[in-house]
Amino acid sequence: MSTNGSSVATRYEVNLPIPPARMAGRVKFAVIGFGYWGPNIVRNLHNLPGAEITAVCDKNPVARKKAYKNYPGTYVTADVSEVINSPESDAVAIITPVWTHFELAKAALENGKHVFLEKPLTSSIEQAEILIELAERKHLKLMVDHTFLFTGAVKKIKELLQTGSLGNLYYYDSTRVNLGLFQHDINVIWDLAPHDLSIMDYLIEETPEALVATGQKHLNGLEDVAFITVYFSGKIIAHINVNWLSPVKVRTTLIGCEKKMLVWNDLEADEKIKVYDRGVDITNREGVYELLVNYRSGDMWAPQVEQVEALRQELAYFVDCIVNDRTPFNDGLAGLRVVKMLVAANRSLKKRGALVQL
Ligand SMILES: NC(=O)c1ccc[n+]([C@@H]2O[C@H](COP(=O)([O-])OP(=O)(O)OC[C@H]3O[C@@H](n4cnc5c(N)ncnc54)[C@H](O)[C@@H]3O)[C@@H](O)[C@H]2O)c1
Numbered sequence: 001m002s003t004n005g006s007s008v009a010t011r012y013e014v015n016l017p018i019p020p021a022r023m024a025g026r027v028k029f030a031v032i033g034f035g036y037w038g039p040n041i042v043r044n045l046h047n048l049p050g051a052e053i054t055a056v057c058d059k060n061p062v063a064r065k066k067a068y069k070n071y072p073g074t075y076v077t078a079d080v081s082e083v084i085n086s087p088e089s090d091a092v093a094i095i096t097p098v099w100t101h102f103e104l105a106k107a108a109l110e111n112g113k114h115v116f117l118e119k120p121l122t123s124s125i126e127q128a129e130i131l132i133e134l135a136e137r138k139h140l141k142l143m144v145d146h147t148f149l150f151t152g153a154v155k156k157i158k159e160l161l162q163t164g165s166l167g168n169l170y171y172y173d174s175t176r177v178n179l180g181l182f183q184h185d186i187n188v189i190w191d192l193a194p195h196d197l198s199i200m201d202y203l204i205e206e207t208p209e210a211l212v213a214t215g216q217k218h219l220n221g222l223e224d225v226a227f228i229t230v231y232f233s234g235k236i237i238a239h240i241n242v243n244w245l246s247p248v249k250v251r252t253t254l255i256g257c258e259k260k261m262l263v264w265n266d267l268e269a270d271e272k273i274k275v276y277d278r279g280v281d282i283t284n285r286e287g288v289y290e291l292l293v294n295y296r297s298g299d300m301w302a303p304q305v306e307q308v309e310a311l312r313q314e315l316a317y318f319v320d321c322i323v324n325d326r327t328p329f330n331d332g333l334a335g336l337r338v339v340k341m342l343v344a345a346n347r348s349l350k351k352r353g354a355l356v357q358l
Pocket of ligand 1: 145
């Protein structure tokens with residue numbers, strides 16, 4: 001690591017602790033993949049105190065041209081083995097399609113680099129396990145980009161669940177639909193469901209036991225509409241609707257709890273989360289064989305949600321984990337738990353919704 005210092009403060013810095021790397025030196029990153037999502041990683045690393053970009057690598061000349069133009073002075077290359085082998089970098093951020101994740105991450109870890117890897121971690125459970133073992137053996141950090149865990153909304157929901165103000169969790173029901181972007185290598189479940197599966201993995205403290213997935217292929221031979229139901233221990237149930245063929249974009253999650261119910265609309269600029277003091281109480285009248293159903297309908301409350309760029313928070317956290325030798329909570333194991341559910345969902349899809357044990 002070099003010992004370079006300050007950078008221009010941005011509004012996203014407001015809620016961040018000063019990364020220790022600012023004092024100790026910057027973590028040097030090579031970024032592989034400058035397609036749709038890669039530029040967001042590069043922009044955030046570029047502006048992050050404690051991080052420095054040593055190279056951007058993309059095999060596509062159009063992407064490389066864009067990187068040169070936006071970051072003059074940054075080393076841009078098509079040669080992935082050059083950046084992975086280079087002693088210049090401490091860490092590699094891999095922002096390429098999922099089928100490339102394993103080979104690139106394995107090579108980076110073997111060359112002593114910490115790895116920030118896009119979601120989903122890998123294409124298979126075996127690949128995820130190999131990366132986890134390799135990172136552990138080499139004492140390197142392996143972190144998967146589960147971006148939503150760093151949003152103000154998810155942090156607030158976690159807080160509300162943990163403090164018990166919502167009561168016991170009954171269900172998680174998410175709709176994540178829009179028109180496109182059609183992927184060529186993965187179906188809509190592998191593209192969009194990692195977001196909800198990682199959020200569920202973070203919020204729900206019970207173990208997922210089994211799942212059912214249904215879906216259909218309409219256009220390019222890959223499922224473009226899908227529905228997943230996950231059964232947890234206890235009575236918690238989760239449902240995810242993912243769709244590339246929706247005329248409108250919807251990002252709405254209902255979280256039903258014993259005491260209160262919550263609606264998270266991620267497309268709302270303000271008031272992303274609304275907590276409803278609504279619910280149902282059912283009692284048995286003594287001596288009478290009929291149920292008494294009471295519907296509660298109280299106030300609605302929109303809690304303050306931290307306005308932060310999640311990716312910046314996440315990358316600052318990764319830098320902090322490297323510098324202070326901490327294990328990120330969104331580590332390889334968290335990535336593996338999501339991959340296990342994705343693999344199970346594909347198996348269930350093939351059997352038109354058969355129950356698959358997790
Ligand atoms: N966290 C999020 O919210 C989020 C959002 C979008 C995408 N993603 C993830 O980011 C990853 C990339 O998605 P995308 O939409 O940016 O894909 P993309 O196809 O737009 O971009 C990928 C880029 O990687 C380059 N590339 C591929 N293999 C390479 C290799 N071996 N060496 C060098 N360059 C290589 C391609 O040329 C391309 O420019 C995926 O894993 C996706 O799931 C995450």
